[in-house]
Amino acid sequence: MQENDPANERRRKRAIFRNLFMLDNLPTFPARGMTLSEIHTLLEDEGFELSTRTIQRDLKMLSEWANLGYEDDDLGYRRWFRDLKKRNVLDILPTSEAFMLVLSEQLLRRVLPLHQSDKLEAWLNQANVALSSKHLYANWMKKVRVVSDNYPIIYDEQHIDEQYRKIIYESVLNEKVISISYQLSEVSDIKYYTLNPLGLIIREQSHYLVATxxxxxxxxxxxxxxKIISVQKEYxxxxxxxxxxxxxxxxxxxxxxxxxxxxxxVELKVKHYALDVVKHNKLSIDQQLEQIDETWWKVTFTCYPTYDLIGWILKFGQDVVCLSPTSLKQFVVKRLRATIENYE
Known part of the structure; x- marks a missing residue:
């Protein structure tokens, strides 16, 4: 076949156009790259009919001269992007964002899987460098502390086997069934459940799987x-x-x-420290405050009665009185009496 064969020329031009289209649509680092499957779908939607093998060859060729790069994500998928003088995202991070990242360290350590800890450590180190290089902000971390509103409990990272946590995260993300063994307490029998994972709730040191x-x-x-002993994928x-x-x-x-x-x-009588809290915060979006006399105020709001609310009421001792509903008031009184009995 001759080099100037019309069919050959059309294929060559179509390949050039396809490669230009890919380059134009691939994200530029540090944006999240595209997988081979996503690139294939993009090209098919544009009218290109080709195999994933052809796309792989195109990507390999483009990576040699068109500044393409790739990284494997947490699920093992290779993601491609335009690697224009690939800069670390924290190299261009403004000081304010670097400051927030460092302050978020405690929360991030609780939320992220352990296999991400090395990456988090690297990011935090770079954020600290970014801060220390700015003279105005160099001493920020010596001047600011983020504290819990409750007694500061020391967080135990080893609360679940890392391989099981990864399975749970992936199953929530991909909406896949899992089987677990579960033990409510050290003296209770181990139970076995097949679950439909729906989401995650992370509260202080406790991580919860929401499932049916x-x-x-x-x-x-x-x-x-x-309390999860083991986890298995069900696909x-x-x-x-x-x-x-x-x-x-x-x-x-x-x-x-x-x-x-x-x-x-819920209706509560509040004064002193408790009053200061509800004046500057809300126990519910519909909270209303009404002054009773020079000392006491009434706070009214709607919520689902919980042990959390009882704990909040008892936390302020004599500065909070539960007025209604009666059932909540009885719970509070019962707790107070039981506590006093422990000291008698």
């Missing part, structure tokens, strides 16, 4: 990571509840241990 059991697919439940799609969103589920504060599964109008 195979036999009750409409009833979301919480499963504490540190099946989950059965979703007919009406469920993590936001709606979380509004009930399920990790605060529900006392009642219905909204209640």
């Amino acid at each position: 059991k195979e036999e009750s697919p409409e009833v979301p439940q919480l499963f504490l990571f540190h 099946l799609g989950i059965t979703k509840p007919k009406s469920f969103t993590l936001d709606e589920y979380y509004t009930k504060n399920p990790t605060g241990w529900l006392l009642e599964d219905t909204l209640a109008t």
Whole structure:
């Protein structure tokens, strides 16, 4: 076949156009790159008919002269991007963002899987360098502390085997069924469940899997990571509840241990420290404050009654009095009496 064969020339021009189209549509680092499958779909949508093998050859060729780069993501997928003098994302990070990253360290260490800890450590080191290189901000970390509103509990990272946590994360992300063995306490029997993972809730040092059991697919439940003994992939799609969103589920504060599964109008009398808190924060979006006298104020709001709320009331001791509902008031009184008995 001659070099100037019209069919050959058309194929050559189409290959050039295809490569230019790929270059024009690939993200530029540090943006998230595209997988081979995503590139294939992009080209097919544009009318190119070709195999993934051809795309692989194109990518290899382009990487040699067109500044293409790639990185493997956490799930093992290779992601391609335009590598224009590939700069580390933190090299161009403004000082304010670097500062926020360093301050977020405690939270990030609790949320991220352990296999990400090396990457987090590198990012934090670079963020610290970025801060220390700016004279104005060099002493920020010596002048700022982020503290918990509660007693500072020392976080134990080893609350679940890392391979099991990775399976849980991937199953939530990919909406795949898992089987777990679960032990409520050291003296209870181990239970075995097939679960439909729906989401994750991370509260201080506790990580919760939100899921439904195979036999009750409409009833979301919480499963504490540190009580999960083992996890196994089932490679099946989950059965979703007919009406469920993590936001709606979380509004009930399920990790605060529900006392009642219905909204209640709560009335409290507050003074001193408790009054200062509710004047500058809200116990609920509809919170209302009303002055009773020179000392006491009444705070009214709606919420799902939880042990969290009881804990908040008891936290301020004599500065908070529960007025209603009666059921919540009885819970508070019962707790106070039981506490006093422990000291008698």
